[in-house]
Amino acid sequence: MRYGVISDIHANLEALEACLRALEARRVDHVVCLGDVVGYGADPEACSDLVRRACRFTILGNHDAAVAERMDYTFYRLAARRALDGHRKALSEDNLRWLKGLPYIAHQPEASFCHASPVDYTAFKYIFGVEHMEPLVQAFADQPFVTFIGHSHLCKCFYYNEHVAEEILNTRFHLVPGYRYVITVGSVGQPRDHDPRACCGVYDSDSAEFEYVRVPYSISQAAHKIFSAGYLADTFGHRLFLGV
Numbered sequence: 001m002r003y004g005v006i007s008d009i010h011a012n013l014e015a016l017e018a019c020l021r022a023l024e025a026r027r028v029d030h031v032v033c034l035g036d037v038v039g040y041g042a043d044p045e046a047c048s049d050l051v052r053r054a055c056r057f058t059i060l061g062n063h064d065a066a067v068a069e070r071m072d073y074t075f076y077r078l079a080a081r082r083a084l085d086g087h088r089k090a091l092s093e094d095n096l097r098w099l100k101g102l103p104y105i106a107h108q109p110e111a112s113f114c115h116a117s118p119v120d121y122t123a124f125k126y127i128f129g130v131e132h133m134e135p136l137v138q139a140f141a142d143q144p145f146v147t148f149i150g151h152s153h154l155c156k157c158f159y160y161n162e163h164v165a166e167e168i169l170n171t172r173f174h175l176v177p178g179y180r181y182v183i184t185v186g187s188v189g190q191p192r193d194h195d196p197r198a199c200c201g202v203y204d205s206d207s208a209e210f211e212y213v214r215v216p217y218s219i220s221q222a223a224h225k226i227f228s229a230g231y232l233a234d235t236f237g238h239r240l241f242l243g244v
Contacts, residue, residue, distance in 0.1 A: 001110050002027065005185045005201045007034035007150025009051065010063070011041030011087065012189025012240075015198035018217035019188050020054050026202055026213070034150040034185065035061025035102070035115035039080065040236045041189055042225035044087040048095040060102035061115045061150065062124040067091065068099035079233035086231040110205035112144045116151040118182070126152050127182060133158050133165035136182060146181040146210075148203070153192035155199065155212055156184040172211040183210055189222075190236075196243035 004023035009016050023031055033055045038044040044067075051058055066073035066084045073084060088096070104121045105114040112118065117125040119135040126132060127149065136143060140162040157168040159179040175181050186199030193199075197214040204210075223237035 001205045002029045003111065003148075003203045003205070004028035004031040005034065005113070005148050005203060006031060006055075006188050007115070007185050007200075008036040008061070008153050008187035008190060009033070009041075009047050010036055010039045010187070010189040011044040011047050012198075012222050013041075013043035013046050013050070014217045014219075014222040015189045015215075016047055016050060018215045019198050019200045019213070020050070022213055022215045023200060023202065028202060030056040032056050032106075032113055032148075033058040034113055034148060035059045036063045036150065037061065038067050038084070038087045038091070038099070039063030040083055040226075040232070041222065042229045042232060044090050045092060045095060047189075048091065048098065052095075052098060057106055057113075058102055059106060059113055059115050060099075060104050064099045064102060065124075068096060068102075070100065079235065083232055083236070086229070107144065111203060112147040114147055114149050116149060118143070118147045118149070124151065127156065127158070127184065128152055128154070129156075130158065130165045130167055133160055133182065136160055136180070137162065137165050140180060143180045145177075146175055146183060146203070148183050148185055148201070150185055150187070152184055153187035153190055154184055155186045155193055157210070158182045172209070175208040175210065177208075186212065190240065191243045194243045196241055
């Protein structure tokens with residue numbers, strides 16, 4: 001089975017369309033979305049529609065949960081709160097119902113899929129480094145072979161056993177039996193690893209191989225929509241050019 005894995009679209013339609021074209025060219029069997037379809041960008045409705053059509057299933061992200069009134073986001077920065085408030089108004093009732101019904105985690109025979117750390121996944125905890133892998137090391141026996149996550153907008157991969165976790169620095173690698181893996185697939189719509197290209201991943205469960213896919217798209221078009229929206233902070237557009 002070949003999975004195309006996308007995450008953290010953040011209402012960036014241009015980046016989403018580019019990634020879906022790239023995954024189609026790589027002949028994936030299914031595309032799955034790890035959440036945060038909304039937030040920050042200018043096209044929450046169009047992105048929700050497209051994800052619903054293109055993806056086998058979608059996981060709940062924290063921005064999705066906020067828009068769907070499934071979590072308190074009063075502690076978010078003002079600009080992020082305004083974006084989420086605006087997205088709630090921009091979304092159709094049908095797409096709001098869809099967001100309200102999204103699962104926190106999905107288990108498939110080949111892999112598991114979650115937005116953030118799969119340990120206490122409703123808390124949306126980040127995994128930035130090996131120090132954040134300790135709960136998974138402790139829960140090693142209960143974890144699946146590989147779990148794909150988003151949330152950090154970074155390309156961070158880790159392998160671990162019941163004793164220790166280590167980071168993987170390759171952009172393409174094979175998964176080895178006997179270990180467990182957590183693979184953060186980066187961000188489609190708002191990368192933060194200083195590479196402004198959209199990011200997604202392909203996992204071939206038959207060969208146990210994962211590969212990051214970086215995709216150029218019209219950043220200027222996506223940013224212009226943000227600048228013109230009226231309720232979105234210009235920062236959300238400017239950062240697209242820098243990948244931060």
